[in-house]
Amino acid sequence: MDPIYGRIASNKRKTFFLFLLYAVLFIAIGYFGGIYLGDPYAGIILAVVVFIIIFLISYFGGQSAVTAMAGAKEVSKQQEPFLYNTVEGLSYATGKPMPKVYIIETDVPNAFAAGRNPKNAVVAVTRGLMKRLNRQELEGVLAHEMAHINNYDVLLATVAVVLAGTIVFFAAVVRRMVFFGGLGRGGGRKSGQGQIIALVVLIVLAILAPIFAQLLRFAISRQREYLADATAADFTGYPEGLASALEKITNSQVKDSPIENNALNGLYIVNPAIGARQTNRASALFSTHPPAEERVKRLRAM
Amino acid sequence: MDPIHVLAAIVVFVLAFTVYTYNRLVGLRNMADTALANIDTLLQKRFDLVPNLIDTVKAYMKHEQEVLETVTKARTEYLNSSSMKENAAADEKAARAIKTLFAVSENYPELKASQNFMMLQEELVGIENKLAYARQRYNRTVMIINMVVQKFPTNIIARLFNFETREFFAVESGDIRNVPGIEMQGGAKS
Numbered sequence: 001m002d003p004i005y006g007r008i009a010s011n012k013r014k015t016f017f018l019f020l021l022y023a024v025l026f027i028a029i030g031y032f033g034g035i036y037l038g039d040p041y042a043g044i045i046l047a048v049v050v051f052i053i054i055f056l057i058s059y060f061g062g063q064s065a066v067t068a069m070a071g072a073k074e075v076s077k078q079q080e081p082f083l084y085n086t087v088e089g090l091s092y093a094t095g096k097p098m099p100k101v102y103i104i105e106t107d108v109p110n111a112f113a114a115g116r117n118p119k120n121a122v123v124a125v126t127r128g129l130m131k132r133l134n135r136q137e138l139e140g141v142l143a144h145e146m147a148h149i150n151n152y153d154v155l156l157a158t159v160a161v162v163l164a165g166t167i168v169f170f171a172a173v174v175r176r177m178v179f180f181g182g183l184g185r186g187g188g189r190k191s192g193q194g195q196i197i198a199l200v201v202l203i204v205l206a207i208l209a210p211i212f213a214q215l216l217r218f219a220i221s222r223q224r225e226y227l228a229d230a231t232a233a234d235f236t237g238y239p240e241g242l243a244s245a246l247e248k249i250t251n252s253q254v255k256d257s258p259i260e261n262n263a264l265n266g267l268y269i270v271n272p273a274i275g276a277r278q279t280n281r282a283s284a285l286f287s288t289h290p291p292a293e294e295r296v297k298r299l300r301a302m
Numbered sequence: 303m304d305p306i307h308v309l310a311a312i313v314v315f316v317l318a319f320t321v322y323t324y325n326r327l328v329g330l331r332n333m334a335d336t337a338l339a340n341i342d343t344l345l346q347k348r349f350d351l352v353p354n355l356i357d358t359v360k361a362y363m364k365h366e367q368e369v370l371e372t373v374t375k376a377r378t379e380y381l382n383s384s385s386m387k388e389n390a391a392a393d394e395k396a397a398r399a400i401k402t403l404f405a406v407s408e409n410y411p412e413l414k415a416s417q418n419f420m421m422l423q424e425e426l427v428g429i430e431n432k433l434a435y436a437r438q439r440y441n442r443t444v445m446i447i448n449m450v451v452q453k454f455p456t457n458i459i460a461r462l463f464n465f466e467t468r469e470f471f472a473v474e475s476g477d478i479r480n481v482p483g484i485e486m487q488g489g490a491k492s
Contacts, residue, residue: 081421081424081425081428082424082428085424085425085427085428085431085432086428086431088428088432089428089431089432089434089435090435092337092340092432092435092436092439093435093438093439094439095333095336095337095439095443135427139431235435237438
């Protein structure tokens with residue numbers, strides 16, 4: 001009956017599949033690391049244990065990790081009545097619990113949401129966003145973020161951000177092990193052909209892992225942004241608010257701003273890394289977000 | 303295939319569908335009730351703020367007694383109302399009176415600059431927003447409930463468990479949101 005519910009189910013499936021891929025990558029690193037050090041099974045067990053621990057930590061703590069990385073602070077109703085009231089109003093519109101409200105003290109206008117489900121979620125906006133937008137525009141942006149929460153986009157985004165970060169770290173550890181620890185050990189033992197193959201695979205994995213983290217950006221796909229825009233317009237009944245907010249935000253992004261962060265860029269409503277490069281067709285292909293002009297055009301056509 | 307197996311499959315399917323529809327209707331009913339409760343709480347909150355608002359404004363607006371009286375009267379009417387209809391009428395009257403009050407306050411720069419007044423204004427506009435959204439949520443939920451209750455074949459299950467269609471909320475006092483100069487954060491005005 002409602003196409004949005006079908007999208008939510010498909011999001012959940014994709015999320016599961018992505019986690020499976022991460023698990024396979026972890027186990028692969030563990031296995032080849034194990035062969036290199038002489039005990040493949042210990043390597044696998046170690047990788048599985050690490051994966052489970054990291055997964056649980058990111059599932060239950062990813063939200064705090066993301067807000068900490070972004071430098072966001074929770075605010076109360078007394079501190080920010082205008083922002084708080086707007087979020088509370090929208091939670092009446094969605095019929096879901098109200099997310100916690102966070103502010104990032106920077107002048108670059110942007111916003112993101114984090115959390116594993118609508119019951120445990122946060123929305124964060126920058127001070128610059130509050131300064132530049134009027135009530136209708138702010139409402140549009142917050143509705144977009146709350147749409148992400150409702151569509152379970154944030155579960156994928158939050159957990160995937162933490163997992164991808166861990167893989168990058170893990171790969172770095174493996175590289176160090178190969179260059180320092182590994183040499184000493186290998187010298188004491190006969191270094192067989194298996195070990196050399198394992199070493200090669202390990203190096204390949206260590207290079208591939210960061211690329212995999214890059215893949216994450218495409219998983220949080222452009223389609224989801226369109227869907228969140230449409231859901232937001234449906235919540236507020238006023239697409240123009242979000243449209244004019246997007247125009248203002250996009251024009252105010254600056255290169256190398258304090259909120260720019262490779263792991264977090266995909267979470268924000270407008271990619272902080274775009275700067276003024278939005279018009280460049282090639283960069284749009286590798287972006288986590290559709291071009292703002294296209295989003296605005298679709299919103300205005302609603 | 304054995305006819306008994308076919309029959310069993312049909313029975314299982316019908317049962318599963320019945321359970322699903324029943325649970326869905328219960329969920330929708332709870333959602334509609336929550337929205338109604340939210341509306342009630344918000345109205346109560348708004349009328350609780352009225353004496354406070356009058357106190358703040360009185361000192362500045364000596365010539366606008368009429369406006370103040372309308373707001374106070376609407377509050378008394380709301381407190382004395384018993385039916386949902388009276389309730390809604392008082393609510394609409396109050397919304398209009400508060401809107402007029404804010405419009406008039408444009409002529410009193412000292413009042414507009416008062417921290418207390420700014421807080422009250424933000425609070426009241428916030429409540430008005432939330433009311434509009436809570437009503438929207440209620441109406442949308444009612445729309446789905448009515449669809450499930452009236453459409454075939456879910457109407458059979460709905461009738462079986464005495465689920466009925468509901469009435470929509472007619473009053474929409476959302477125009478207060480468009481009062482000029484309502485931006486609290488000093489942001490750009492569009």
